[in-house]
Every structure is written in structure tokens, then in C-alpha cells.
Amino acid sequence: MENMSIPGSAPPVCNDSVDFYSLTSGNHTNLNCTLPPEFPFYADLYIILPVIYSVICAVGLTGNTAVIYVILKAPKMKTVTNMFILNLAIADDLFTLVLPINIAEHLLHYWPFGEVLCKVILSIDHYNIFSSIYFLTVMSIDRYLVVLATVRSKRMPYRTYRAAKIISLCVWILVILIVMPFTVFAGVYINPNDERKSCVLSFPSPESLWFKASRIYTLILGFAIPVSTICILYTMMLYKLRNMRLNSNAKALDKAKKKVTIMVFIVLAVCLFCWTPFHLSTIVALTTDLRTTPLLIGISYFITSLSYANSCLNPFLYAFLDDSFRKAFKKMLECRPA
Template sequence: MQQGARKDARTRSEKERERSSIILRAPHTPLIWFPCTNIYTVMEFSTLTPEDFGERQAVSGTPRGVTFVEDLLLVPSKGNETSGVSARSATSLIIAVCITALYSLICVVGLLGNVLVMYGVLRYTKMKTATNIYIFNLALADALATSTLPFQSAKYLMSTWPFGELLCKVVIGIDYYNMFTSIFTLTMMSVDRYIAVCHPVKALDFRTPAKAKLINVCIWILASAVGGPVMVMAVTKVTEKGSTACTLRFPEPEWYWDTVTKICVFILAFVVPVLVITVCYGLMILRLKSVRLLSGSKEKDRNLRRITRMVLVVVAAFIFCWTPIHIFIIVKTMVNIDHQNLLVVACWHLCIALGYINSSLNPLLYAFFDENFKRCFRDFCLPHRSRSEQSSFSRARNSTKEPASVCASAAARRAPA
């Protein structure tokens, strides 16, 4: 009896030591786990293929999918392990097709819309205002982000990364550049609006196209402080299944630097900018409520409020689309969540989709809230109608001496009526 009790106690003690120890990767334990600290690192969204569902690897990657295993939808249940291979194959195909369809739509809308925004700012002289130059910078970052979606779609369909290490570095680097340049640009747009509304005298000196261009250059330099090292750390590696993954290789200890990176990105690319934006718009709201007429004329005042409202909507859309992914990453970094819960996985995919949707949403917001962008989009898409309207407009302007259209090119404005 005593020997049996000692044997049972020894067995329980061994099991407890196994639980508290660090479990390294093995054929039946496909993850690197730190149960004592509840901190682990996994392969990120944009480098995983649907065939990798159910695995965790000690790597990290792009900000939109920096810490989650998206392939958990394909983990067979304990009661259905015999049909795990067939179920995994069918589900991975469905997921790959759905992701490809969604990414294709985002890519087409995002690329076309953001290219049109950049075209409008570059083409038409009167569109080159300080606010529109910031919008150009935002459209450039969004266009670059959406241009990577075909590569990610191909990766999902092929269940591997077939484009080599150079494109791997470019795609991951663009993802980080997009995140930092977008939020920094929106922060400067909010500061620009604050100065225009609350300090109209200082705005005459600060809010110039030349200074806006200089600030845009500084934004890209700041983003390079993160984007450059990320491109250096981006590598391709062959998984145990023989497929190629595009991911980040952190210095040792890898889990520590991965966690530090996520926290720093959360603070620098989300918390601090959102606080600055909130303060700027809080002060602007107080100013708008206390003063009925901000400028010397009602028309200028109406235009100022309209632009402020458009920038606020664009900022709100960005915060709405990016808050879930940032919160999810931080929560998952600090807490061991259930990765096999389908609701958790579905929420993760929704967070990823929202991050990319924001890149294609901004041009639609410009067209909806800004009449100048709306006219420029219409002029580009319907050139014949635009020319006939421009001819009628020129005749009317010749008789009424009205100002030229914002979207009329410089050559058209110089031409005689």
C-alpha cells in the first residue's frame, strides 16, 4: 500500500514538472510554449497558408497578423481525428477561396480609388492644398498596401510562399510602412485642422503646400525607423511540411523581442497618435461651439467646417478599422486564449479584413464628403461628359465672371472662353 502510494505521488510529481517545464517543438507538440509566463510567439497571418492550420511556430510577422495562428479552423476535433486530413483539406480550400475573393475586391477598389486620388491631387492645380497633400500621402501608403494583396492571395491558394525572399521583405516592409505612415499622416492632418480652426493667424504661415510636402517626407523617414529593420529581419523558411513561409526572424530570445515589438508598435502606432488626435478634435469642437463664424465670410467658414468634418470621418474610420487588431494582438500577447474556439478565430479574421478594408475605404470617403474630389473622380471616369459640362461652364463663367472649376486643369483655365 505504501509503495503504491509513493509510486502515485512520484507519478503526480513528474506530471507537474512536465507541465511547468518549457515544451519544445516535437511531432505531437507543434508549438513553442512557455506555461510559466504565458508568453509565446506564433506565425503571423500574412505568412501562413491554410494548410498550416493547427500549428504554431516561433516566428512573427506583419502588423496585421503579428501574433495569431489563423489555421486553427482546420484543427480536427478529438472525436473526428480519423477524418482530420480530408476535413482539413476541404476547409483550407474554402478559406483560401474566401480570402482570395475578399482580397481581390479590396485590391481592385483600393488600387483604383487611391490612384485616382493621387491623380486628382497631381493633375489639378487648385487641388494642391496642404490638406490634399496629406491626403496624397495617405493614398500612396494605402495603394502600396493594397498592391501586396495579389501576392498574399496567391500564397493562400498555393499553400506556400513562392515569390522568394526579396518579395517577402518587400511585402512585410510595405505592411509596416503602411501602418506607420497612415497613422502619422492622419495625426498631422488632425494637427493641421486644429491650427486652421483654433489658430487661423498661425495657419497662414504653417499651412502651406511646401511645408506639408516636407512633413510628408519626415513621416516616411520616421516610418523607415521601423520599416527598415523589419525588411532586414524578413526571411523565408521551409516548414516541417515542406512549404515555404515568409516571416520575421527576431534576435534571441525570440519570444522576448517579439513581445517587445508588439507593445512598442501598439504604443507608437496607436496609443500616442490617437491621444494626439483626440486632444486636437476635442479643442476644435470647443472652438466650433463657441464661435459662430470662424473666418471673415460665411463661404470660407462653411468650407473650413466641411474639410474638418471630412478629416474627422477619415480619422474615425481608421481608428474603427485598426482598433480591433491592435487590441487583439495585445490581449493575445498577455493572455493565453483558446485558439481552437471558432468564434475567436472568426473574430481574428474579421480584424484582419478591417485593417485592409480601411485602405480601400478612404477614397470613397473623399468622394462622399468632398465635392472637389467627387468632381475630379467624375471628370476622370466620364471625360466626354466632363468636357461638355466644362464648355457650358466656360460660357456661363464668361458672362457671369465666376471662378474656374477646381478640377479644371491649368491649360483649360488659361484657354480663352
């Protein structure tokens, strides 16, 4: 994610150590590192990684495209929540569309696509880090406001489909601004030893300081702030639901509370399961100095694949688990007589 180097090939090494974050992103920055010639090539990774990325790409494209199609085509699906789900699916679809380029680079062992595409792909790669969690944060805020209005028996005239469109556009703009520094520093680096090209982040001097700053920047804006916000909102939401006085429809409300509790657990568990290892690797990168080993490389690619997998899991979490979505999707697939 961090850059587009050569996953599966010998990772960069500086003073016999390797940055764990660079490995977990499957890429590296240009920190004047060189590739040790004695580092063995792992044939298993060469085969397994393209297969994993291909599965993620196929499932992600199918699931997210189905979400987009149903929401756009089914009139009853045009709700505020589904507008956020639609934008989340578009962001995930955009990322899965560029995975074939990651696969091609992995198989070719160099970057053949030029400077412009390097900036585009690296930007989309970083966009994936921020987009899902930010749209999830917006959905959490929306759900909290709905629960708050329900508890207070108030209407929400400002919560409209048009307002959801405007908020979604603002999220896109915000994430683009956050990712812009990475776009500026992205470029094709030519290794002076073998003239092999890599799509990397080339920071100005002092490179190590810029590198650490970029890790902290990503950790705070891409994980710490949004996840903290989500946790606080869901905690407050569950607290208000538990303390809500039940009326004559007590059973129905109690069932709804259980559904919300389960959904909250699934959303938070899957999001944290997929992204926490990736961001924890940043802390490891900033506090330790690890040597390159087969075990470390295996862990790094597992963490990368796990974070990538979040893009294909989102459709099932936010759409396919919803009864109204399933009904709309089945209706779209019905064969109508001429």
C-alpha cells in the same frame, strides 16, 4: 500583417495554444512552432479570403489611383490638405498593390517568391500599419492649426504647398525607420517537418521575449501615440469652434462647424473601427493564451480583412466626400470635342 505565412491553412501552435495577434495578422513568427497534422483544412476560408482580398485590392487600387490622378492633374487641387491626401493615397495604393501576392500565397499554401521579395512585402505590409495613421495625425495637426488661426484671425504664411511636401517626406522617412526592424528580421523559414517555406519574422533567442517586444512596439507607435494625439487635437479643435464668437456670417459659420463635426466623427469612427480590433488583439496576445479553434480563426481573418479594408475606404473619406474633389474628378472625365 505581422508576417507572410499561409492564411487559410493550419495556423502555428505552441503547446496547443496560438497567439491571437499572429492569427489576426493572418501570419506567424518563427517561434519553433509546428503545424499539427490533425488540424482540419477550412475550405470556406480557402474560397472566401481570396475573394475578400480581391475586392479590397480592386476597390483600393481604383479609389486611391483616382485620388492620385485628380490631385496631380487638377491645378486647383494642389492645396496643403490635398498634399497629405495624395501621400495617404500613395501609401494605400502601395499596400493594395501587394495584396495579390497575399492571395497567391494563400492559394499555393507556401511562399515561393524568395528572400528579397519576402523582406519587401513584409515591410510594405507593416508600413500599412503605420502610414495611414501617421498621415492622418499630420492632417489632424494641420486642421487644428487652421482652426486656431481662424479663431485668432491670424494668417498662416508658413502653411504652404512646399512645406506640406517636406512634411510628407519626413513622414515617409519616419515610418521607414519604424518599420526597419521588421525588415531586418523578415526572412524565409523552412519547416523541418515538410520543408514548406513561409515568409516570417525570425527573432533571435529568446524568441518569445522578442515577439512580445515587437507587439508592444507596434501597439505604442502604431496606435496608442497617434490615436491619442488625434483625439486630443480634435477635442481641442471642436472646443475652440464651439466657443468662437459668430460674426455677421453666423449662419455660414454654424454650417461649417456642423460639417467639421461630422467629418471629425467620420474620420475617427472609421479609423478606430478598422484598426482598434487589430491592436486590441495585441493586448489579448500579451495577456492570454488562447487555443486554436474555428471560431478564433474566423475572428482573426475578419479582423485582418477589416484592417486591410481601411486602405480602400480612405479615398472616400478624405477625397470623394469633398465637393471640390468630386467636381475636379467629373471634369477629368468629361469628353471634350476635338
